[in-house]
Structure formats: structure tokens, C-alpha cells
Amino acid sequence: MEFGPYLMLATLEGAVTAAVLALTAVGLSLVFGVMRVVNVAHGEFFMLGAVLAWWAAGLVGGHPALGFGLAILVVPILVGLIAVAADVTILKRIDYDPERTIVATIGILYIIQQLTLMTYGPEARPVEAPFNTRLALPWFEFADGRPQIYWPWGLSTTSYKLGVIGAAAAVLVGVWALMTHTRIGLLMRATQLDREMALAFGIPVERVYALVFGLGAGLAALAAVLIVPIQQAHYLMGGDPLLLSFIVVIIGGLGSLPGTVVAAILIGVSDGIISVFFSPTLAKILATLLVALVLVFRPQGLFGARRA
Amino acid sequence: MLEVKAINVAYGKAQVLRDLSLRVEAGEILCLLGRNGAGKTTTMKAIMGLLPLMSGQVVVAGEAISDQPPHKVPGAGVGYVPQGRRLFSELTVAQNLEIGLAANRSGQAVLDNVLELFPRLRERWSQRAQTLSGGEQQMLATARALCLQPKVLLLDEPTEGLQPSMIEAIRQVITVMRERGVAILLVEQRVDAVLSVADRVAFIENGRNLETVSADEIRADHSIVERHLGV
Ligand SMILES: Nc1ncnc2c1ncn2[C@@H]1O[C@H](COP(=O)(O)OP(=O)(O)O)[C@@H](O)[C@H]1O
Ligand SMILES: [Mg+2]
Numbered sequence: 001m002e003f004g005p006y007l008m009l010a011t012l013e014g015a016v017t018a019a020v021l022a023l024t025a026v027g028l029s030l031v032f033g034v035m036r037v038v039n040v041a042h043g044e045f046f047m048l049g050a051v052l053a054w055w056a057a058g059l060v061g062g063h064p065a066l067g068f069g070l071a072i073l074v075v076p077i078l079v080g081l082i083a084v085a086a087d088v089t090i091l092k093r094i095d096y097d098p099e100r101t102i103v104a105t106i107g108i109l110y111i112i113q114q115l116t117l118m119t120y121g122p123e124a125r126p127v128e129a130p131f132n133t134r135l136a137l138p139w140f141e142f143a144d145g146r147p148q149i150y151w152p153w154g155l156s157t158t159s160y161k162l163g164v165i166g167a168a169a170a171v172l173v174g175v176w177a178l179m180t181h182t183r184i185g186l187l188m189r190a191t192q193l194d195r196e197m198a199l200a201f202g203i204p205v206e207r208v209y210a211l212v213f214g215l216g217a218g219l220a221a222l223a224a225v226l227i228v229p230i231q232q233a234h235y236l237m238g239g240d241p242l243l244l245s246f247i248v249v250i251i252g253g254l255g256s257l258p259g260t261v262v263a264a265i266l267i268g269v270s271d272g273i274i275s276v277f278f279s280p281t282l283a284k285i286l287a288t289l290l291v292a293l294v295l296v297f298r299p300q301g302l303f304g305a306r307r308a
Numbered sequence: 309m310l311e312v313k314a315i316n317v318a319y320g321k322a323q324v325l326r327d328l329s330l331r332v333e334a335g336e337i338l339c340l341l342g343r344n345g346a347g348k349t350t351t352m353k354a355i356m357g358l359l360p361l362m363s364g365q366v367v368v369a370g371e372a373i374s375d376q377p378p379h380k381v382p383g384a385g386v387g388y389v390p391q392g393r394r395l396f397s398e399l400t401v402a403q404n405l406e407i408g409l410a411a412n413r414s415g416q417a418v419l420d421n422v423l424e425l426f427p428r429l430r431e432r433w434s435q436r437a438q439t440l441s442g443g444e445q446q447m448l449a450t451a452r453a454l455c456l457q458p459k460v461l462l463l464d465e466p467t468e469g470l471q472p473s474m475i476e477a478i479r480q481v482i483t484v485m486r487e488r489g490v491a492i493l494l495v496e497q498r499v500d501a502v503l504s505v506a507d508r509v510a511f512i513e514n515g516r517n518l519e520t521v522s523a524d525e526i527r528a529d530h531s532i533v534e535r536h537l538g539v
Contacts, residue, residue: 200378201382
């Protein structure tokens with residue numbers, strides 16, 4: 001294959017990574033923005049989403065779309081409820097103190113991980129995609145000075161991968177609409193801007209916190225349900241999404257949702273391209289280097305506003 | 309209407325308020341005077357439930373609001389205009405007021421009434437709070453508190469850094485609220501501004517009550533102020 005089609009393929013793979021990463025990172029960003037909590041257990045909520053998706057999909061027989069459909073409807077809510085329980089029983093008790101929440105969420109990380117190992121086991125297990133048609137992709141070449149469409153051999157993607165990108169985009173639009181066009185979104189933003197004044201104007205901040213923590217974990221779980229037909233569920237799979245989400249949230253500007261999405265696309269797509277042409281390790285090295293540069297030269301993030 | 313009964317408040321281990329008591333009747337303006345760091349802002353935060361009480365009680369209209377979680381305090385009819393305004397800076401004027409309305413489930417009629425007092429806010433309706441001028445921000449902070457139809461209004465240095473015309477506008481709104489029977493607790497640095505509106509003045513020092521006197525007494529004998537503030 002020549003370079004052009006190859007680049008298009010790498011970009012598409014990167015777009016799938018970016019879509020899943022954007023969902024996961026927006027969850028992390030929301031929790032940090034509103035609650036000022038650095039949730040180290042975020043990757044484990046992602047992993048729980050994948051593992052529970054495997055479990056839910058196994059409950060129903062028949063067409064794979066049935067099991068997957070059940071998983072995508074039920075699993076994010078289930079993981080969200082687990083996160084709400086963790087918020088109410090642990091984070092609230094330590095008063096959301098910044099240092100202690102880091103230690104507490106590290107504890108939650110190991111509890112979830114080890115419980116999964118004890119119950120689900122160390123195997124990697126797949127979930128069947130609800131639809132998975134191979135789609136050949138066109139490219140163009142210049143013949144007699146005119147562009148001509150042709151179908152290079154091996155240049156293809158699947159309908160499911162395009163579905164993942166579409167679903168992630170739809171959910172992100174939903175989150176944006178929730179934050180900007182609903183009453184609960186208004187309360188969440190007010191809490192984010194000034195927690196004390198939110199209380200002084202009757203906003204039940206503790207309930208807002210529980211909701212945001214659940215929503216953040218639910219988004220990570222949803223991302224995992226989407227990726228598990230491509231990647232398989234494993235009890236250690238939470239590490240990479242956690243690292244990449246942190247990278248994205250820092251580059252995008254802590255707590256800024258549009259910045260997080262743009263950074264996720266930047267990191268996801270370049271990760272795809274660099275992984276294909278060079279190596280996945282180089283992609284991670286460059287992303288981490290970028291974070292270091294951002295922290296030194298633009299601590300508020302590429303897109304974040306400077307805090308007063 | 310508002311009764312603060314011997315409250316003790318600390319930030320961590322540093323105690324700031326010591327057995328502080330205040331009483332404001334409906335339709336009365338009580339002014340809290342004290343040097344910087346005397347504990348005036350702390351008193352207001354304690355009334356709002358934003359700081360835990362070590363002991364003592366805050367009562368509004370016979371109900372002990374200090375036994376309730378902080379987010380229930382505005383619902384009991386306490387409006388707060390904090391020092392430094394503390395608007396929801398990235399939200400619009402409309403959204404800031406919406407939050408004020410929601411605090412006590414007030415309706416459109418209340419909003420119309422508030423906007424009559426601050427017509428300027430209508431012109432700024434969809435602007436973000438942080439883009440307003442200092443005076444407009446103070447109007448918004450006051451309007452936000454009035455949106456919950458307060459029985460008790462706490463104002464912490466509402467005229468700080470404002471132009472004379474704006475100070476006058478705020479002063480007039482405060483008097484209107486008094487006429488409507490609101491109990492007003494006002495913190496003000498400038499003594500002349502205090503004397504033009506206050507009914508009584510409570511002096512505090514190091515978080516303790518000194519004396520509480522009527523404004524008329526001070527107008528008659530200005531040395532009381534010098535004695536307590538050392539100006
Ligand atoms: N967040 C805080 N943490 C610790 N001490 C504080 C805090 N806020 C105020 N203080 C202290 O409490 C005392 C009273 O402060 P404050 O109520 O703001 O005074 P005032 O409003 O009368 O100027 C001061 O000594 C101040 O240093
Ligand atoms: Mg003060």
C-alpha cells in the first residue's frame with residue numbers, strides 16, 4: 001500500500017482510540033472540575049465496565065446485538081451506582097480533602113481490581129460486537145491528470161468501529177447539552193465555580209457530588225463497553241485509560257470539557273498514527289513529553305482559562 | 309427575626325468568634341462594626357452554616373437554622389451578599405438569578421420585583437457575570453440574594469470599591485428592604501455610611517461583643533466610635 005491510504009487507516013484507528021478516550025477523560029475531567037477530586041480509581045471504573053459488559057452479554061443468548069444492547073444500557077448505570085456508593089461511604093466521610101481523596105481512591109483502585117481478579121479471574125475475554133461488517137475504503141489516484149477513485153487491497157475498517165466513533169460523539173453532545181441546557185447542569189456548574197456560594201444558595205452540594213462522581217464513572221464504563229468488542233476485558237486493563245485520561249485532562253486544561261475533548265482527539269489520533277508508523281511505545285513517550293511541556297509552559301492547559 | 313446566641317467558631321484550632329451574640333428585629337438594620345480581622349465575615353459565614361459552630365445557636369423566625377445542613381439555610385429565608393460579591397462568574401446574569409430564585413422556590417413575580425429595583429440587570433441579561441462592571445456585579449449579588457425573598461438579609465461590605473452613585477443606589481435598596489420588614493445585618497467599613505442607614509450598631513473586637521448602641525447615640529456622641537475602633 002502507498003502512504004496515503006496507510007495514513008487514512010492509521011487515522012481511523014486513532015479516531016476510535018480518541019472516541020473512547022474522550023468519553024473516559026470527560027468523566028475524569030467532570031469529577032475533577034466539579035469536586036476537585038483527583039480520582040485515581042477512574043481506570044478501574046473503566047475496567048469494571050468492560051468486565052460487567054462481558055457478564056451482561058453472557059446473560060442473553062441469540063443474536064450478539066441482544067447481549068451487547070443489554071450491556072450498554074445496564075452496565076454504565078451499574079458502575080455509576082457503585083461509584084455513588086463509594087462517594088457516599090468513603091469520599092464524603094473524609095470531607096473531600098484533596099490529599100486524603102487521592103489515598104482513598106488508590107485504595108478503591110486496589111479493592112476493585114482485586115475483587116475482580118478473585119471473581120472474574122485473570123483471563124482476557126471478548127464480547128461479540130453487535131454488528132461487524134467489513135467495509136472497504138476508497139482511495140484516489142491521478143490517472144491522465146484526473147482524480148480517480150479505486151479500492152486498494154487491504155484498506156478497510158469495520159462498521160462497528162465507525163459505530164463506536166458515532167456513539168461516542170452522540171454521548172459527548174449529550175453531556176454538553178446536560179451541562180449547558182438543563183437545571184441539574186446549571187447546579188453542577190455553580191458548584192464547580194464556588195462551592196460555598198452554591199451552599200449559600202440552597203444547592204445540595206453533597207448530592208451534586210454523588211451525582212457527578214457516578215456520572216464520571218458511568219462515562220468511563222460506557223467507553224469500556226464500546227471498546228470491549230475490539231479489545232477484550234481484563235482485570236488489569238484500567239491502567240492505560242487512566243494514564244491517557246490524565247494526560248488528556250492536563251493538556252486540555254483541568255476541568256475544561258471542550259479542552260478535554262479536543263485534547264483527546266489530538267492524543268488519540270496522533271497515538272494511532274505514531275503507533276502504526278513507528279511504535280506504540282514512542283506514542284506514549286511523546287504524549288508524556290507533551291504533558292511535561294504543557295505543565296512547564298502552560299500550566300492551565302492548552303485550552304483552559306487561567307484561574308484567578 | 310435573627311438571633312445569634314453565644315456562638316463559638318474556629319478555623320481549625322484558631323478560635324475566631326467567642327460567645328458572640330446578636331439580635332436583629334424585622335424591619336431593622338443592625339450594623340456590625342469592628343476592625344479588620346475582628347470576625348465580621350466569619351460571623352456571616354457562621355450564620356449561613358458555612359462554618360461549624362463549636363457551641364451556640366442561630367435562630368431565624370423561631371427556627372434553629374444551625375441544626376440544619378447548610379444548604380437548608382437559604383430556604384429558611386436568609387439571603388447572603390458576601391464580601392467580594394462571589395458571583396458565579398462564568399454564568400450569565402439570568403443564570404445567577406435563576407439560582408437565587410431556586411433557593412426558595414420563588415416565581416416570576418419575585419424576579420420582576422427584584423428587576424424593578426435593578427433595571428440595569430435586564431440590559432445585561434445574557435452577559436456573563438464576570439463581564440459586568442464592579443457596580444453591576446454588586447447589583448447582581450444583591451439581586452441574587454433578594455430573589456429568595458429573604459426575611460433576613462446579610463450584607464458584607466456591599467459598597468466596597470464602588471463609586472458614590474452606586475453606593476447611593478445600594479443604600480436605597482437597603483432602605484427599601486427595611487421598609488418591607490426584612491431584618492438586615494450590615495457590615496460596613498465607613499462609619500458615615502453606617503450612620504446614614506443603621507438603626508443600631510454592634511461593635512465587636514477579636515470575635516467578642518463590645519457594646520451595642522443605637523445609631524442615634526452615636527450621632528449624638530461620636531467618641532463611642534473612636535473608643536471602639538481607635539480611628
Ligand atoms: N479561612 C480562614 N482560615 C483561617 N483563618 C481565617 C480564615 N478566614 C479568616 N480567618 C481569620 O479569622 C479572623 C477574622 O476574619 P474575618 O471574619 O474575615 O474578619 P473581618 O471580616 O472582620 O475583617 C482573622 O484573624 C482572620 O485572619
Ligand atoms: Mg470581612
